[in-house]
Amino acid sequence: MNDDLRETREALADAITRFARSEIAPNATAWDEAGEFPRQLYRRAGELGFLGIGYPEELGGTPASLALKLPVWVALARHGASGGVLASLFSHNIGLPPVIAHGSPALQREVVPAVLRGEKISALAITEPGGGSDVAQLRTTARRDGDHYVVDGEKTFITSGMRADWFTVAVRTDLSSKGAGGISMLLVPGDAPGVRRTKLAKMGWHCSDTAQLHFDGVRVPAHHLLGSEGAGFRIIMGNFNGERFGLAAAALGFAQACLDEALAWARQRKTFGAALVEHQVLRHKLVDMQMRISSTEAWLEQVAAQGDALAAQGRADAPEWVAQVCLLKNHATQTMQFCADAAVQILGGMGYMRGTVSERIYREVKVMMIGGGAEEIMKELAARQLGW
Numbered sequence: 001m002n003d004d005l006r007e008t009r010e011a012l013a014d015a016i017t018r019f020a021r022s023e024i025a026p027n028a029t030a031w032d033e034a035g036e037f038p039r040q041l042y043r044r045a046g047e048l049g050f051l052g053i054g055y056p057e058e059l060g061g062t063p064a065s066l067a068l069k070l071p072v073w074v075a076l077a078r079h080g081a082s083g084g085v086l087a088s089l090f091s092h093n094i095g096l097p098p099v100i101a102h103g104s105p106a107l108q109r110e111v112v113p114a115v116l117r118g119e120k121i122s123a124l125a126i127t128e129p130g131g132g133s134d135v136a137q138l139r140t141t142a143r144r145d146g147d148h149y150v151v152d153g154e155k156t157f158i159t160s161g162m163r164a165d166w167f168t169v170a171v172r173t174d175l176s177s178k179g180a181g182g183i184s185m186l187l188v189p190g191d192a193p194g195v196r197r198t199k200l201a202k203m204g205w206h207c208s209d210t211a212q213l214h215f216d217g218v219r220v221p222a223h224h225l226l227g228s229e230g231a232g233f234r235i236i237m238g239n240f241n242g243e244r245f246g247l248a249a250a251a252l253g254f255a256q257a258c259l260d261e262a263l264a265w266a267r268q269r270k271t272f273g274a275a276l277v278e279h280q281v282l283r284h285k286l287v288d289m290q291m292r293i294s295s296t297e298a299w300l301e302q303v304a305a306q307g308d309a310l311a312a313q314g315r316a317d318a319p320e321w322v323a324q325v326c327l328l329k330n331h332a333t334q335t336m337q338f339c340a341d342a343a344v345q346i347l348g349g350m351g352y353m354r355g356t357v358s359e360r361i362y363r364e365v366k367v368m369m370i371g372g373g374a375e376e377i378m379k380e381l382a383a384r385q386l387g388w
C-alpha cells in the first residue's frame, strides 16, 4: 500500500469514527428500542459525503477502491456498533450498484444524486417468501405492456423496505422460463400505485425497517429495466460480491466492538481480589478473540488488494476472487459470533442486559451469517468457483 493511500485511509477512518461515535453510538440503544432511527441521519451522512463513497463523481459521489472502502465499514461497525443503523443507512450500497452499472444515464441522474445526498432511500429486493438462496426460482413477474412492465408478486426480509423510495427488484420477465435465464432487474418507484409494505419484527437490527413487499399490478416504465431482459441473474450475482465483502468488513468491526467492551470491563471488574483480565482463563478468552480478529483483518486486506488488482484488469468477478469473498464472509461472521459470545460471557450478567454493545451484537450475529448469502450457500459457491 502506498503512502498516499495509507494517509487517505487514515483520514477517512478518523472522520467516520467521529461520526459513528458522536451520531450513532450514543443513540443506538434508544433507536433499537424505538424500532427506527431518524430519517435526518441519511441527510447528515449525505452532507458529510459518507453515502457517496465508491460512487462516480458526476453523480455526486467519491470513487473509492475496496482498499479505501474497507476501513470505512470497519470503523462504522466498530464505533457505531449498530447493525440496524448500518444496514438501513447504507442499503443503497446493495440497491444502487445495478443502477450504476446497467441503468441509462438519464435514469442514473434521476435516481442516484438524491440518494447520495440522503434525500431518497434505495433498497434491493431479491428474496421472496418462497425462498432466498435459490434465486433462480423467484416468482415475481414483470409482464411487458406497451412501454411499461406490470409487476406482480412478493418480496420479503427487505432492508429499508418500509422507507425506500426506490426498489431494485429481481423479476421474471420470461414467463415461460423457470430458471435463471428468465430473470431481469427492474427499478421500481416506492410510490407507484400497487406497492404495499408490511413491517417485520426481528431478533436484532430492531431499528432497521425490514419489510415484506407486495406488488399488485404495479406499472413501471420500461426504461427502468436495468441491463437487458434475461441478464438479471448475472447482475444479481455480481452485486452479491460487493455486499458480501462489505458484510465481512462490518463483521470485523462488530467483533472489535465486542473485544473493546469486554477488555474495558475485564480491566475494571474485580472478582476474588483481582481484575477479571488477571484471571488466566478470561485473559486467554480475550486473546482468542484478538487472534480471530487479526486473521480476519489480514484476510480482508488481502482480498481487498486482490479485488482492486483484478478490477484494474477488467476481471472484477474472477472466480478465484469470488471464492475468496465467500470464504471470507464465513470466516469474518464466525469471528463476530465467537467474539460476541465471548464478550457476553466476560461481561457476565451485565452482558445479558439491554444497553451493552455485546448484548446487541450477540443478537445481530445470525443475520450476518444468513443475509447476503447464507453460510452453506457460501461454501457451495466457493467450492464451485474453485472448480471442486
Ligand SMILES: Cc1cc2nc3c(=O)[nH]c(=O)nc-3n(C[C@H](O)[C@H](O)[C@H](O)COP(=O)(O)OP(=O)(O)OC[C@H]3O[C@@H](n4cnc5c(N)ncnc54)[C@H](O)[C@@H]3O)c2cc1C
Residues within 6 Å of the ligand: 123, 124, 125, 126, 127, 130, 131, 132, 133, 134, 156, 157, 158, 159, 160, 202, 205, 210, 367, 370, 371, 372, 373, 374, 375, 376, 377
Ligand atoms: C434482517 C434481514 C435483512 C435482509 N435484507 C434483505 C434485502 O435487503 N434484500 C433481499 O433481497 N434479501 C434480504 N434478506 C434475505 C436474505 O438474503 C435471505 O434470508 C438469505 O439469502 C437466505 O434465504 P432464505 O431466508 O430464504 O433461506 P432459504 O433459502 O430458505 O434457506 C434456509 C437455510 O437452508 C440452507 N440451504 C438452502 N439451500 C441449501 C443447500 N442446497 N445446501 C445446504 N443448505 C442449504 C440455507 O443456507 C439456510 O441456512 C434479509 C434477511 C434478513 C434476515
